[in-house]
Amino acid sequence: MKTRYPLMLAKLRNLATVTAVAAAVTLLAACATNSSTATPAAAASGAPGTGGTKIGFIFVGPKDDYGYNQAAYEGSQAVAKAFPAMEVLTAENVPEDDNAARVMEGMIRKGAKIIFATSYGHKDPALKVAAAHPDVVVLQQGNIVDGAVPPNFGTYFGTVYEPVYLAGIVAGKTTKSNKLGYVYAFPISQTLDNINAFQLGAASVNPAAKTYVVNTSSWCDPAKQAEAAKSLLSQGVDVISQHQDCTATVIRATEAAGAYTVGYHADASSLAPKGWLTGSQWNWGPLYTKMTQKIMDGGFTGSPYNANFRVGLKTGDNPFVQSAYGPSVSEDAKKLATDAMARISKDGSPFLGPVTDQAGAVKIPAGTVPDYKTIESIDYFVTGVVGKIPSS
Structure with missing residues (x-):
């Protein structure tokens, strides 16, 4: 969630080597976007994130970990369901280093104009990709950006x-x-x-x-x-x-x-x-869908999502x-x-x-x-x- 530990986390949460990434990363396709969204007007506006044919998600671990990555993957599938005219690409086991940038670049070459980088340590690679592709919106989960936020970038998280x-x-x-x-x-x-x-x-x-x-x-x-x-x-x-x-x-x-x-x-x-008492769990689908809708409508830049977006019980929409x-x-x-x-x-x-x-x-x-x-x-x-x- 914060930038105080980016170098530490880039090392600590590196779950695979470059070779392992090549073997473990999987791109999955599933049709996705709402017919009311990717309109010719929005695409013609030239706004960041519009005009694409795919939406990309990267995860630091496996999609079936009974935890963080599974919750994020389930959120990506909610986006696939909400936007059936687009393709949703997902990649598992993506480390928090330059391998993450390479995976995101691959998704962009396939036509993605919206990328969700869902791990804390994906921030630096995500910023790098956003700088190289001003027409692509990159959203990073869990960290924050100090200072000015690029017009095609945003961070987001719930009040955990x-x-x-x-x-x-x-x-x-x-x-x-x-x-x-x-x-x-x-x-x-x-x-x-x-x-x-x-x-x-x-x-x-x-x-x-x-x-x-x-x-x-x-x-x-x-x-x-x-x-x-x-x-x-x-x-x-x-x-x-x-x-x-x-x-x-x-x-x-x-x-x-x-x-x-x-x-x-x-x-x-x-x-x-x-022995189960209770717990805390992510429900990313509604927020992912709202952010995607805003981007595809051409209204991302200057929106609350083009910032360090945080929600909680007081706002009524904590994911x-x-x-x-x-x-x-x-x-x-x-x-x-x-x-x-x-x-x-x-x-x-x-x-x-x-x-x-x-x-x-x-x-x-x-x-x-x-x-x-x-x-x-x-x-x-x-x-x-x-x-x-x-x-x-």
């Missing part, structure tokens, strides 16, 4: 920590040991925000609850994920959540141990029929939503989560002050509702989180 806070409330009311677990990849703002929101939610209904964290230094490494889950369970943790791209390993390990699961990125309740409840969630927990959602939607925030860090220092003063920039600049763990942020 809101449904995570609600899930923390459910976890805090359900735990018997008062020990919650969180498996996360890297100490970037997205993960720190989510861990902190989860703990703040839990503590709001159960002051004794604490969140134990384990860092995997990978977005999708099943072996490390299995070890992380094992470590948390051995400490008496009875509810585990995560911030990983692929989520199946942690969920299966938690279910096998008889503990509770809080999901992330996608609905994976089928993997934990007994990151709370997952369905599992069988073990009490009515009391559901009501507490519902009430919290109403407060946040009106004038609140999961980070409503006072918020203190692990050392007890006040980071957000009492009564303060922090803005997006403040929250997306968090570089600390809040009180109640057990574990240290890696120094590198």
Whole structure:
């Protein structure tokens, strides 16, 4: 979501070598666009993104990871359904380096004038492609651009920590040991925000609850994920959540141990029929479709999407939503989560002050509702989180 770590992420989230990309990238075609959109007038206007025959999506991982990439892929298929006069191209396992630029360039050669680069570390390659093709609109998911945003570029994301806070409330009311677990990849703002929101939610209904964290230094490494889950369970943790791209390993390990699961990125309740509590999941289809419509109408430049676009509960269209409840969630927990959602939607925030860090220092003063920039600049763990942020 932020540009503070672009070089780190470009290295850390590189999921494949150049050779692997050539083997793994798959371009899928599916007809797509609404007859009311790609009109001759729009195409003749010369506006960025108009006049193309295809729409491209690139993903950093596999489309069936029960997580981040699966949610984005499902969103691309919603676009395919909404725009049946276009072709939708998708590419899986695209690293966050110059390989991403090459894949996007290939899509443009095939006729794409709209590209969705769906991973945090795809920002720099996406900006490079946008600069080389002013007639193409490139949309990047999760990061931000500091300073002026090019007229054919935009970033977008949902307010991820809101449904995570609600899930923390459910976890805090359900735990018997008062020990919650969180498996996360890297100490970037997205993960720190989510861990902190989860703990703040839990503590709001159960002051004794604490969140134990384990860092995997990978977005999708099943072996490390299995070890992380094992470590948390051995400490008496009875509810585990995560911030990983692929989520199946942690969920299966938690279910096998008889503990509770809080999901992330996608609905994976089928993997934990007994222990599923709730989760946070993407519903990208509506937003992807709205952005595509705006572009094809010739109105992208100067629109809210030609910026660092963010939405949440207050705007009423957050693409990151709370997952369905599992069988073990009490009515009391559901009501507490519902009430919290109403407060946040009106004038609140999961980070409503006072918020203190692990050392007890006040980071957000009492009564303060922090803005997006403040929250997306968090570089600390809040009180109640057990574990240290890696120094590198």
